[in-house]
Amino acid sequence: MEQTNNKPDIRQVPEAELLKFLNEYGEKPFRLKQLRPWLWKHFINTFDEIKNMPSGLLNALTSTYLLTFFESVRTLEDMDGTEKTAFRLAGDTVVEGVLIPAADRLTACLSTQAGCPVGCAFCATGKMGFKRNLTASEMYAQFVSLNRRAVQKWGRGLTNIVLMGMGEPLLNYEQVVRFITMINTSDGHSFSARRITLSTVGIPQYIKRLADDSLKVNLAVSLHAPTNEKRNALVPLNKTYPIEMLIEALMYYYKKTKQTITFEYVLLRGINDGRTDAVQLAALCRQFPSKVNIIEFNSFEGVAYQKPEAVMTGNFCRILKEQGVNCTLRQSKGSTINAACGQLSHIVNISY
Ligand code: SF4
Known part of the structure; x- marks a missing residue:
């Protein structure tokens, strides 16, 4: 047919x-x-x-009717097994999804927008501008494609989903919620919300709505700086929704869901990696149950930021732990194929 x-x-x-x-x-x-x-x-x-x-x-x-599914445009594989796949959408737009293997899990990192309107200073997707929102069906088609690849390559299906690819999920709220809802139901994959992480720079009204909608997904907030002055320079949306508003929304989320909040923090040399930064970050973390993922910066062409020396990274984590913060240094996956955090952008990485 x-x-x-x-x-x-x-x-x-x-x-x-x-x-x-x-x-x-x-x-x-x-x-x-x-x-x-x-x-x-x-x-x-x-x-x-x-x-x-x-x-x-x-x-x-x-x-x-059309039944959307994706043939990948191109797949790149890192030596650590991580695979980045580019998918061509209607309108000739390309987005990327990443399959991340680990001993105990197979994670799909999915895109929710083509490009991103937020424009974070350290992010390749932010540099490509915003094309359009993805539909729930297009998110599902990425999931299907990466799940097929997981079964083919690793002999088992996906265990986890992170909405951490291209785009700010909460700026595409309706479609993201529909995608999560459909794969969560028994008509979908009964994919537990506990195995889905939504990563956001933090848009207070949508964080509260997510809590009210009782989706119970894991919430990861891209904080990246502990003060408004520093965060304004890294995450432009902070000028609209400063840290105080974000924290108030996260308290609301915690009170409603009782779920621990994860803060994502990309360490940038000389920018946000000092002792004072760590102490200020710890003070924010103590306001509700939370943990911090420290992410090593993954450099890409055209950006001047650098990752700190290993000793600085170690010190930062140690100070957080001394301050009582649950902190993990996240192993960077897929960095040689520009599939790591903040690196997804087809204009920067691959020409199709
Ligand atoms: S970090 Fe996330 S929100 Fe910021 S520009 Fe990149 S994709 Fe958009």
């Missing part, structure tokens, strides 16, 4: 419309219940792979 891309993506079509479509083809509403797992669970590429529906209905679905 032929599929063209000028049809609506079926995963994005409201259920009321799908019911109307089924009714027009003389089908009962129970077909919608049958359809959902085929769209969000069974990894199909074409409608004719659906097993429990009549061929006439499958033909009608094929001629009316």
Whole structure:
């Protein structure tokens, strides 16, 4: 069955419309219940792979709707096993997803936007500007593609998802929540929210909404500096939502969800890696149960920041621990293929 891309993506079509479509083809509403797992669970590429529906209905679905899935444009592999895959979206936009293997887990790092409007100073994605939001279906298609690759290469499926690729997830709130909700349900993959981490620079109103929506995903906040003066220079959105507003929203999130908050902190030599920075960071961390992931800066062309000497990094972590902060130095994965934190950007890394 032929599929063209000028049809609506079926995963994005409201259920009321799908019911109307089924009714027009003389089908009962129970077909919608049958359809959902085929769209969000069974990894199909074409409608004719659906097993429990009549061929006439499958033909009608094929001629009316698009079933989004991705062929990768290109995959690069790091020596540590990390793979970065570029996916071409409708409109000829390219986004990247990363498959990160570890002894006890296989993690997919997914993009939620093509480019990013936030423009953090140390981030390759921020340098490429903003193209558009991804749909929930496009996030799911990345998940499917990376899961297939995980099974092919490692003999098992994905265990964890981090929404930490291109984009600021909370600026695409509706679609991100829909993606999480669908893979979390039994019609999807029953993928536990506890194994999903949403990484954000921190947009207070959406952090509160996330708490109210009870999604129970892990929240990782890209803090990167303990004072407004320093953070304004690294994360421009801090000028709109200063640290005090962010902390107040995180307290709200903790009170509602009782979940430990993770702070992500990229160490930059001479910028945010001093003793005073560590002490100030510890003071922020003590306001609710939290932990800190220290991330080594992964350099890329056109950026002057450098990662600190190992001894400085060690000292920073030691001071945090002395201050009672749960701190982990995150092993950088995929840095030789520009797949590590802050490095995803097809204009910087790969020409397709
Ligand atoms: S760090 Fe995240 S929020 Fe900041 S520019 Fe990069 S992708 Fe956007």
